[in-house]
Amino acid sequence: MSHRGPLLTLLSGTVVAAVLMVGSSQATTKSADSSNAAQAPPAAAPSQSSPAPSTIPPSANPSPSTPAATGRKAVFAGRVENGKATVAISVKDGQAVAYFCDGDRTEAWMRGPATGGDLDLKGAPGGTLTGTYGRNKAAGTVTAGGQQFKFDAPLVTSPSGVYRGTATIQGARVVAGWIVLPDGTQVGVAAVDGVPEPAPPIDLDSKTATVDGGTVAVKEAEPAS
Template structure:
């Protein structure tokens, strides 16, 4: 009997130790099994750089950064340097029409390209105009009636500008041109069956002029489309 007590105590201790070992092992296994999914979900499915480039707005091809082509008309008008004759230029869509007249009998209509700020215009009889234009003025040289003048014409707004009118008056063909300057003065020449004469003033309200007793409709001159 004296040896059975210590033996039972040892056996009881072994059983308790075995039970604790088993419980500890199960706890470690469950902890490992539970932590594994958390480790997987922490990884991103794809890096930000993997977003398709098509998700970003595609840049427009070519000239998206370039200003649009100007379609608005610009008109310049003034007197030639050192003279009373006048010149006016209407620019639109890379083309220009110009008119020179002295208010007596010398006149010339000229047309041509006006791209990139350059003017290179021609007309009959022997009229030419070369120069440049910008946001505030046009400058250059005009030739008409065998003479040449320098000009420096400012940008103008309506009703200033260049006008043209044609009609049949008492059987005669009338072709007239006018330049209206910023100060309101008008300079023009009317050709009646080919004979030039000073043009009467335009009625800017009705856009008409009376030439040799006949009414002539008048419109602003613009480059041909």
């Protein structure tokens, strides 16, 4: 019995020492964790993507009164008001050629400047055309065969337009003109040795026409030619 007391005392001291060492170790670990947390840089804020650039709306359609761009050919064709006659105008690089015909005997070729949207064209015999043109149409007044007509001709695309052909057939000089309208109608006059007559239709695939049994090569009328 005398040896059990000291042994219990020794064991109790050992347990207390172990408890103290564990507590000290945990305290040291918490202190180190706190220190590391204090030294760590703050977390970066979530990046925000830049807003997408706003879409630039397309430009508005140009005004109908705006002239066609330089370097591009614009062709206008239609019927005159209150009549079966037709008129066509081809504009390019500040110059224009116009053709008026009724598909029977009356016709007139006219040429002149076309600047700033204005038309002032002249031809023989007594043909004149004045008016304006833009991106969508040409409008004004044409005089031919001693009569005056108002016109409002829309912009057209090939094969619509104004055509011209010349040839010598059986010794006779043939000069012919045609206007092809958007609906496919062809109106033309052929002058054979100066005597006008209705022109036969153009073969638009071969660009030819048959006049008095002969073949006439046909091409689009050009403002500068």
